[in-house]
Amino acid sequence: MTDIKSMTLEELTAWLKEQGEPAFRAKQIFHWLYRGVTSFDQMSDLSKSLREKLKNQCLLTPPKVARKQESRLDGTIKYLWELADGNCIETVLMRYKHGNTVCISCQVGCRMGCAFCASTLAGKVRNLTPGEMIDQVLFTQLDSGAQVSNIVLMGIGEPLDNFDTVMRFLKLVNHPEGLNIGMRHISLSTCGLVDQIDKLAGYGLQLTLSVSLHAPDDETRSRIMPVNRSVGVDRLMESCRRYFETTGRRISYEYAMIDGVNDADWQADLLARLLKGTPGHVNLIPLNNVEESPLKPSRRVAAFQKRLESHGVTVTVRRRLGSDIDASCGQLRRKAMGAESRNAGRKEDDVP
Numbered sequence: 001m002t003d004i005k006s007m008t009l010e011e012l013t014a015w016l017k018e019q020g021e022p023a024f025r026a027k028q029i030f031h032w033l034y035r036g037v038t039s040f041d042q043m044s045d046l047s048k049s050l051r052e053k054l055k056n057q058c059l060l061t062p063p064k065v066a067r068k069q070e071s072r073l074d075g076t077i078k079y080l081w082e083l084a085d086g087n088c089i090e091t092v093l094m095r096y097k098h099g100n101t102v103c104i105s106c107q108v109g110c111r112m113g114c115a116f117c118a119s120t121l122a123g124k125v126r127n128l129t130p131g132e133m134i135d136q137v138l139f140t141q142l143d144s145g146a147q148v149s150n151i152v153l154m155g156i157g158e159p160l161d162n163f164d165t166v167m168r169f170l171k172l173v174n175h176p177e178g179l180n181i182g183m184r185h186i187s188l189s190t191c192g193l194v195d196q197i198d199k200l201a202g203y204g205l206q207l208t209l210s211v212s213l214h215a216p217d218d219e220t221r222s223r224i225m226p227v228n229r230s231v232g233v234d235r236l237m238e239s240c241r242r243y244f245e246t247t248g249r250r251i252s253y254e255y256a257m258i259d260g261v262n263d264a265d266w267q268a269d270l271l272a273r274l275l276k277g278t279p280g281h282v283n284l285i286p287l288n289n290v291e292e293s294p295l296k297p298s299r300r301v302a303a304f305q306k307r308l309e310s311h312g313v314t315v316t317v318r319r320r321l322g323s324d325i326d327a328s329c330g331q332l333r334r335k336a337m338g339a340e341s342r343n344a345g346r347k348e349d350d351v352p
């Protein structure tokens with residue numbers, strides 16, 4: 001079966017041509033797909049025979065809302081979507097003054113093993129398809145009625161561990177005949193896969209790269225982020241520098257503040273030293289409590305921010321949206337998974 005939702009307009013045009021259909025049908029079908037139809041029968045301006053052909057040869061598997069939580073504090077909505085194969089993923093809609101942002105997942109689970117993150121606790125089950133990533137934006141928009149203007153790839157999964165899918169997703173979501181969301185309105189967050197950061201730099205996209213740094217020294221970073229054990233902070237910072245030089249885009253460094261782990265003054269000093277010469281800014285994230293983790297939120301966020309600022313570093317502190325609804329990634333999925341699958345062994349759990 002053809003995964004029609006993951007096809008570009010050009011591919012769809014070529015596919016239809018192979019089927020002996022005129023090229024203009026491709027645009028019609030593309031428009032229907034991006035209007036969020038859930039069956040080919042809804043494509044009312046196509047001939048019955050073409051609809052039958054599509055039904056027989058193509059997949060159209062929209063996600064179902066498995067759970068939905070809406071924050072009473074700030075209107076944040078968290079969706080747990082059930083995919084066609086029964087797996088679940090999360091999407092969060094956040095409302096800011098400058099527009100609505102949707103935070104999407106790119107994998108079912110994650111194999112990066114970060115100690116503070118709920119998404120990785122049971123490992124990675126599978127990669128999402130480009131169509132499944134598109135559907136998160138599309139169906140969040142349709143269900144909530146909120147027009148989405150910004151996308152962050154900061155949900156479940158590691159985007160650069162599903163590289164080709166994410167590149168295709170970016171192309172699709174950017175398409176003027178589809179969702180038409182500009183690269184400058186998209187952020188991609190990575191735990192720091194250096195080879196893939198270099199590869200991404202080669203595309204010269206105008207998106208914002210967020211790097212989850214979380215510690216400036218190898219000892220601490222390797223302790224909380226296994227991905228650091230083979231790479232190290234220095235090599236990561238070198239690839240960040242190359243990324244900036246190639247794309248001209250400043251990097252945003254994510255730093256989740258963990259009590260007694262990465263919140264000391266000497267770590268702020270070292271972080272400031274690392275960032276010298278690479279324009280970028282630090283986003284301090286108050287740690288979200290994950291039940292299964294002994295790591296606790298830092299009480300030194302303001303002091304750490306001040307210390308960084310005293311070195312001339314640009315710092316922001318992430319606002320906590322949806323704190324009444326488990327809005328940080330992976331938490332809702334884990335609750336829905338239940339105890340049995342929670343304790344299941346990891347799949348594909350070797351960290352690169």
Ligand code: SAH
Nearest residue numbers: 117154157158189190191212254256287288
């Ligand atoms: N795999 C990607 C994107 C997913 S996580 C990455 O690592 O960047 C999105 C962001 O949330 C990352 O910066 C991640 O480190 C952070 N994060 C994960 N769990 C968290 C928690 N419990 N509290 C605060 N931030 C967390």
